[in-house]
Amino acid sequence: MRKTIISVSRKVEYDLRNDFFAHLQKLPQSFYNTVKTGDLMARATNDLEAVRQVVGPAIMYGANTLISLSAFGIMAYLNVELALLSMIPFPIMAVVVQRLARKLNQKHREIQAQYAEITSKVQENLSGIRIVKAYGQEEGETRHFRQLNEVFITKNLEMAKVRGAMMAIMTLLIGSGSLIILLVGGRQVIAGTLSLGDFVAFFAYLSMLTWPMIAMGWVINLVQQGAASTGRLNRILEIVPEIRNDDRTDHNITGVLGEIEFRDLYFSYNGTPVLKGINLKVEKGSTVAIVGPTGCGKSTLVNLIPRLLEACNGSVLIDGVSVQTIPLEVLRQNIGYVPQETFLFSDKLSSNIALGVDEPAGEEIEKAAEIAQIKNDILAFPAGFETMLGERGINISGGQKQRTAIARAVIRKPSILLLDDSLSAVDTYTEEAILRHLREVMAERTSIIVAHRLSTVKGADMIVFLQDGEIVERGTHSELMAVNGLYADLYEKQLLEEALATY
Template identity: 35%
Template sequence: MIKQFLRKYWYRYALGILVLIFVDLFQLFIPRIVGQVVDHLKTQPNLDYVSTMVAWIVGIAIGMAILRFLWRFFIIGTSRRFEYMTRNFLFEKLLSLSTGYFDQNRSGDLMAKLTNDLQAVRMALAQGVVLSVDASFMAVMTILFMGRVVSWRLTSLASIPLPALALIALFFGKLIHKRFMSVQRQYSSLSEWTEETISGVRIVKSFAANDKIHYLFNKRSFQNYEAAMSLAKVASLFFPLMMLFASISHVLALGFGGPMVIKGDVTLGEFIAFNSYLGMLTWPMMALGWVLNVIQRGRASYKRLMEIVQEKPQVEEPEAPVEIKEINTVEYKNLTYRYPGTDRWVLKNVSFSFSRGDMIGIVGTVGSGKSTIVKLLAKLYPVERGKIFINRVDINDISSVNIRQLIAFVPQESFLFSDSVLKNIAFAQKDIDFKKAVHYAELASVHDEIESFDHGYDTVVGERGVTLSGGQKQRVTIARALYMEKDLIVFDDCLSAVDPETEEKIITALRENYREKTMIVITHRLKVLKDADLIIVLDDGKLIEKGRHEELMALNGMYARMFRKQMIEEELESE
């Protein structure tokens, strides 16, 4: 990422570095001017000369102020551009990854990477670049000014402790890198736990688990604190050591430079300038530590960001995809499947097919693979070739986007965004058709309830739709799927929170109004499937029965037993 960015914006860094060098050059002239003024005052004081020198110093200071603004604009501004562009790139990359990636990576860790880690990389590209250039250029030029303007002998003596500063910086840089990585890991763990707990706060309260959750949070928070303190201890030792060796340089300057002034080898003005230059030289040595600190943090965070960049989608897209305009036929042929990275076979030799306009019911025991069937059809997970066909074309030859543009998916978990009901129904649409939204809300049997809200369709539903009941959320998600007007609509056990009569009413209304649409209904309430064109029954990943309702009842197998049991339960509840 950084290489590509620098290829495009290298000139902004070049301009910033050039301006920074001019600032450093101007800075080097001030001690020399002060030294000349001191020597002038000692010999033949002239107020006009002093005034001229003061004006020069003020002019240089103003020029430095302007140039400092410019290098900040070019270097720090460009690093901010990198942060903006990289965050967008990473977000787009995350959206391109398969569902399996998010099954294995927690949202808290991803949030930490897009915030904390990206900020550390930006710091390396901003302060890291500035300090690197400033320290290296100032170190070389300051030594030249000290040697040529004052004395090479005094310069070499006062510089004896400076190599030790560089060694200390290198040693502590490795420690800082290692401990910063630990801090980032603990921060990610804490972020994950916090995000998950806040999202599930209603479960926490309903189970009266406040104390237990607080204990677990405190445990993770303390681990984060310990990691941060471990890093702080290294930094706390590092900078005092740097100051100590820097002070030794000043002691040596006074010890050897004082007698040289007394003997007349060096003037008082030159000695004052020398001490100013020595202070400037100490800064680059100390800055080396800052540079290593910032760059090591940036390196550690960049590695974590590259984990996202280098991640490849589990679902591979075809190089020359076949484009389909509509879904006319779907065929599953001897489908045996297990999720990537797992050993359990979820589906075992499943075969069935259906055509446009059919209503397909999928029923079975818990964990029998019902949802997996439709997830694979939408290419949410990879599937081997020769197992699923749309319009007699292998789905591996059709792009994921093409397939998903033709399928409306209503998942088991009803997820709503913290926005108005209307915008949730017309999700991701540029132009919202209010009448269309109302129409599909009526079909989903939720219109009257939306109208009863204080702000109707403009009511904001809160995070994940928390202000709505479970049944209301499910029906809004159905309206959202219908609003898309896709060829195939999948209802993945999405009406479990509504009563059986409402579920039957919704499915019947959809069936009557959209005979040309294909519907896949996954449900535990078998009564709504009486008019289905095909019902498949799964048990432990195997397709054990398939046919219409009457045919399955005649088989007197698993479906028939489940249906009779539900009918008895309904009769008992009605009494």
């Protein structure tokens, strides 16, 4: 039984964990705005384990219990009256167990929720450990953790109390079964209506029933916890990813040429409007720069192109068709996106650059690194492209991270390149070199560049000035300078700043 049932439960756990992870991969960015990583980790570990306990041990001991019930049959065969009398405590037990099990279930749910809190706390603290240290928050953090941990242990102890009460009551009731046999059976033996042998056998059978009855309580406990945990897992698994291929998807589309158009586009985060009536056409092969004050919606606009976000109203068209008709994998395969906040995996530099490229050739990686002006930096590392990065690429500088991310975007030779403020951490000289190289490889392709430094965007085919989610100015650099509006203003200011900085 152990070999079959327990290994089946491990396999169920394996499948469930894979499904859970695969599902998490499909959920949209908006989902991750609302849940904590630690909470998901708690579900993937503790809750999954509780579910496994039902599929494995609970079933095994449950089956065991049923088999042991045959002992009751033998008891009834020996002496019906005595067998029935010895069962008197069991209905009482059923009622008690049912009540306590409900309580256990509720406690278990509270404990799992608290465990999720703790995991979230640890995960957040460790990701932010540098800030914690820089601001001397170690003690405060430790205190806060201790509080959460205290609630956790309190709840666990409460559960132990309920479980303890349940076990005690069950043992008592089962014991009272023995008492009944001793009393009634003993009298029958004295009266000569029951043989001493049967009396002893009776006791033996009853004790065979005792352990399964206790196990039954335990099984009920496991099933209750498993049910609560299944609920917690299902709440995540039942979320249908809003951004996915659906009946609008046209699977005949296998490539992207690169013309982008925003048509009457509106977007809001939870009801707060961020983009209002954007109309913009980006010709295939052109470079469009988006500038504007922070918070005006630049990143949001860029995120709409690979469908990391979905427009509320209006549409985003690529090659003249709505992005929703393009299969997600085709769309994203053809877009090189460098987000405002780069993320590198704790893996080799070469693997970070070649992310998502099947069997990348060494020279391709080097070429991409060269375009992104990171090749020389990488070759200067002792291990070169084989350099292992720490978590989030902790062992390289901010500028190097940005350039690695650019290399990652260009290696896939995308039809559309999106750079969201991706040159902020590199100096102007390197920036110019990157842009020069990009112009070569992107000549046939479309680029959208979000930038703060206006020197970056001067050469763009069109510059769009975004303010409060609306396009207020558009045109080439010289056109916008001629208009003498917001763009010209900002440009003058940046020139002045540069001039001052050189003194």
